[in-house]
Amino acid sequence: MARIVMKFGGTSVADLDRIRAVAGRVAREVEAGHEVAVVVSAMAGETNKLVKFCTDLSPLHDAREYDAVVATGEQVTTGLLAIALQQRGINARSWQGWQIPIRTDGGHGKARIDAIDSALLIERMRQGQIPVVAGFQGIGPDNRVTTLGRGGSDTSAVALAAAVKADRCDIYTDVDGVYTTDPRIVPRARKLATIAYEEMLEMASLGAKVLQTRSVELAMKARVRVQVLSSFEDRPGSDLPGTLLVDEDEIVEKPVVSGIAYSRDEAKITVRRVPDRPGIAASVFGVLAASNVNVDMIVQNVSEDGDTDITFTIPRLELRRVRQLLEDAQGRIGYGLLLTDPEVAKISVVGIGMTSHSGVAQTMFKALAERSINIQVISTSEIKISVLVAEDYTELAVRALHTAYGLDG
Amino acid sequence: MARIVMKFGGTSVADLDRIRAVAGRVAREVEAGHEVAVVVSAMAGETNKLVKFCTDLSPLHDAREYDAVVATGEQVTTGLLAIALQQRGINARSWQGWQIPIRTDGGHGKARIDAIDSALLIERMRQGQIPVVAGFQGIGPDNRVTTLGRGGSDTSAVALAAAVKADRCDIYTDVDGVYTTDPRIVPRARKLATIAYEEMLEMASLGAKVLQTRSVELAMKARVRVQVLSSFEDRPGSDLPGTLLVDEDEIVEKPVVSGIAYSRDEAKITVRRVPDRPGIAASVFGVLAASNVNVDMIVQNVSEDGDTDITFTIPRLELRRVRQLLEDAQGRIGYGLLLTDPEVAKISVVGIGMTSHSGVAQTMFKALAERSINIQVISTSEIKISVLVAEDYTELAVRALHTAYGLDG
Numbered sequence: 001m002a003r004i005v006m007k008f009g010g011t012s013v014a015d016l017d018r019i020r021a022v023a024g025r026v027a028r029e030v031e032a033g034h035e036v037a038v039v040v041s042a043m044a045g046e047t048n049k050l051v052k053f054c055t056d057l058s059p060l061h062d063a064r065e066y067d068a069v070v071a072t073g074e075q076v077t078t079g080l081l082a083i084a085l086q087q088r089g090i091n092a093r094s095w096q097g098w099q100i101p102i103r104t105d106g107g108h109g110k111a112r113i114d115a116i117d118s119a120l121l122i123e124r125m126r127q128g129q130i131p132v133v134a135g136f137q138g139i140g141p142d143n144r145v146t147t148l149g150r151g152g153s154d155t156s157a158v159a160l161a162a163a164v165k166a167d168r169c170d171i172y173t174d175v176d177g178v179y180t181t182d183p184r185i186v187p188r189a190r191k192l193a194t195i196a197y198e199e200m201l202e203m204a205s206l207g208a209k210v211l212q213t214r215s216v217e218l219a220m221k222a223r224v225r226v227q228v229l230s231s232f233e234d235r236p237g238s239d240l241p242g243t244l245l246v247d248e249d250e251i252v253e254k255p256v257v258s259g260i261a262y263s264r265d266e267a268k269i270t271v272r273r274v275p276d277r278p279g280i281a282a283s284v285f286g287v288l289a290a291s292n293v294n295v296d297m298i299v300q301n302v303s304e305d306g307d308t309d310i311t312f313t314i315p316r317l318e319l320r321r322v323r324q325l326l327e328d329a330q331g332r333i334g335y336g337l338l339l340t341d342p343e344v345a346k347i348s349v350v351g352i353g354m355t356s357h358s359g360v361a362q363t364m365f366k367a368l369a370e371r372s373i374n375i376q377v378i379s380t381s382e383i384k385i386s387v388l389v390a391e392d393y394t395e396l397a398v399r400a401l402h403t404a405y406g407l408d409g
Numbered sequence: 410m411a412r413i414v415m416k417f418g419g420t421s422v423a424d425l426d427r428i429r430a431v432a433g434r435v436a437r438e439v440e441a442g443h444e445v446a447v448v449v450s451a452m453a454g455e456t457n458k459l460v461k462f463c464t465d466l467s468p469l470h471d472a473r474e475y476d477a478v479v480a481t482g483e484q485v486t487t488g489l490l491a492i493a494l495q496q497r498g499i500n501a502r503s504w505q506g507w508q509i510p511i512r513t514d515g516g517h518g519k520a521r522i523d524a525i526d527s528a529l530l531i532e533r534m535r536q537g538q539i540p541v542v543a544g545f546q547g548i549g550p551d552n553r554v555t556t557l558g559r560g561g562s563d564t565s566a567v568a569l570a571a572a573v574k575a576d577r578c579d580i581y582t583d584v585d586g587v588y589t590t591d592p593r594i595v596p597r598a599r600k601l602a603t604i605a606y607e608e609m610l611e612m613a614s615l616g617a618k619v620l621q622t623r624s625v626e627l628a629m630k631a632r633v634r635v636q637v638l639s640s641f642e643d644r645p646g647s648d649l650p651g652t653l654l655v656d657e658d659e660i661v662e663k664p665v666v667s668g669i670a671y672s673r674d675e676a677k678i679t680v681r682r683v684p685d686r687p688g689i690a691a692s693v694f695g696v697l698a699a700s701n702v703n704v705d706m707i708v709q710n711v712s713e714d715g716d717t718d719i720t721f722t723i724p725r726l727e728l729r730r731v732r733q734l735l736e737d738a739q740g741r742i743g744y745g746l747l748l749t750d751p752e753v754a755k756i757s758v759v760g761i762g763m764t765s766h767s768g769v770a771q772t773m774f775k776a777l778a779e780r781s782i783n784i785q786v787i788s789t790s791e792i793k794i795s796v797l798v799a800e801d802y803t804e805l806a807v808r809a810l811h812t813a814y815g816l817d818g
Contacts, residue, residue, distance in 0.1 A: 016462065016465055016466055019466070020466070050485065053425065053485070053489055054488070054489070054492055056425055057425055057428070057429070057489060057492045057493050057496060058492050058493070058495065058496040061492045061495070061496075062491065062492060062495055064502075064503075065488040065489075065491045065492045065495070065502075065503055066488070066492075067488075068484060068487060068488035068491075068503045068505070069484070069485050069488035069489060069492075072481035072484050072485050075477060075478075075481050075484075076459065076462070076478050076481050078477060079463070079474040079475070079476075079477035079478035080462055080463070080466060080474075080478060082471065082474045082477075083463055083466045083467050083470045083471060083474045083475075083478075084466050084467070086467065086470070086471055086474070087466060087467040087470075093473075093474075094473075094474055094477045096477070098507065099552060099553070143508060144508070
């Protein structure tokens, strides 16, 4: 017997038929003798509808009221799934964030979970009752509903799994696991049976949108065994049909490269002819930090004639705003020219075995060179190498790298 | 300066434009220097949608989960109206039943309000903040959301007005007040400037569906001055443009008859040839009480040859079920024949002046006789006389009585 937290996303509970199907899946775990708690998202489309109501009424709406409105989506699903479970003869009960309570900080609209009072839930689970918990939300120090930001239900599930000391946290989603790369680009991409938290973190933050990054961070910190699996495919024969996130130490034979990730969500900015003196990078990025712009890759080349160029990437959606910020600060920074390019893609190879192997970067550069793909910017970390290329080359680059690292199935 | 509770029903907050219009109305009271709290219903259609979800999943769904699901409708409206008010520069804050809290009994789906902790709300109102309170709901002794039954937002508003000691509770609805009768039947029906609680109670329970009956009972008990007015008509010139519910003592010249109400929601049942012996009525109505059937008018004629007939009315929607109940009990009760008639209407004249005037009933019987309308059943109380007639005669009867009692405008 294990204790399992099961989490179902918006597409998995999109209508009453799917909610009934989710009840069936939960029933199977219950019948297998497991103690189960369930975390649910809002029915697909509901959150967007509620967000639009708020935005239409006031573009600069109060985050507390936004939270009061938007959190109702998950509340509806908890009640409906509890009814669907009861209809199957299973003892179930809905729980909102304020009822448990799931305590968060006061950051309305993007709150962080501080603590979950799990004693009552554990007691109910031991008695055979299934708690159906609203994802994405908690209660702040001001006794008001808070939400955790988009995709926050993953984080709710992992935090709940940590709080009730679950043996596993199963995240049911519309893909059936984590792949070596996007199967829409590389049909021979393979599903990974296991992936290290650190790798998943890089994959998630690099645009492989399977799990919210914060949920992976939390899983790593609290050592929660997270399994990603499909809510639409049914493989009763297989024990762990998805991808299991595990600690690095649990992977004996560490693959050099586990996967190829890509992201088209970035834009490149080059600030040319910046005076090459101490403090100049601080003056450029100080302007952006003051306006909460999230800067990703940064490259500064060696100086030439006392001037230098600085290149960096930002979220593509912020390009217009950042351009304006930098133009306004031209006098203060003293640069010559501002170049922007939204048509770039970031391609990354990720693998925890990378640290103990040489030549990993060279394989990447060679594979891209053989396809005449120009590398614009390079950035590396312990377990990943990222390059920026022209967006048109995205698929070609991903396929070349998938083959070069021997990942084709 | 007055303290006012304003309540807006589902059609008044049906979309974002109407919510903006409601914010405008609230703003006007605030600008006039009043302290205001607002109670809102769910956007029109939302509650029905949520109820259908529950019913589709399970006809016999758990009332606690029904409450968790259905209560979200009002929660959405509170947040949206708070945003719309803030957008106008008005300090506003949403409040759910569990936050105030509005404490109810544990009767999920049809809970009754026990107490409202109003100290915090009053403090906020004094500071110039507008509480926007979710109608229709509270929190039960089990720390779970409860709902008050359909139309419960009226009761929420009156209870809140009593709790914060409001000078007035304005119920904005899709009619602009209480009329001497239904203006769709009698175009010359007049709007009443005032009506006594007792009269309103009879009008409401007799099918004039302006206010939920429980809200009128509560207003009468707590002496809350309730005004019914339209959220669509705008008469800034007039001080009290609707109908004010007041204590009987406040009405100096009590009208003999204030209004004519009618209801097509009933069905007539006659149990013929019942043995005329003690306890027989108890045996008939015991069967119905055991199944929670709400019996309205009851008539038993004098006996003939040791047998008697009993006639009564029940909600028309329950006719099939009640017929079955009585047929199953025929042996036990020992009646000869069961006659049912769904095509009846109850016509009532209501007025607090009735008690001190003679001939009121005679005016009714004469007016109906002159139009050859057959009276099937008669039932009277202190301030009303009700008769049952064939449904086809409803409009004719209402018009005849409206004229006979001098109510035509």
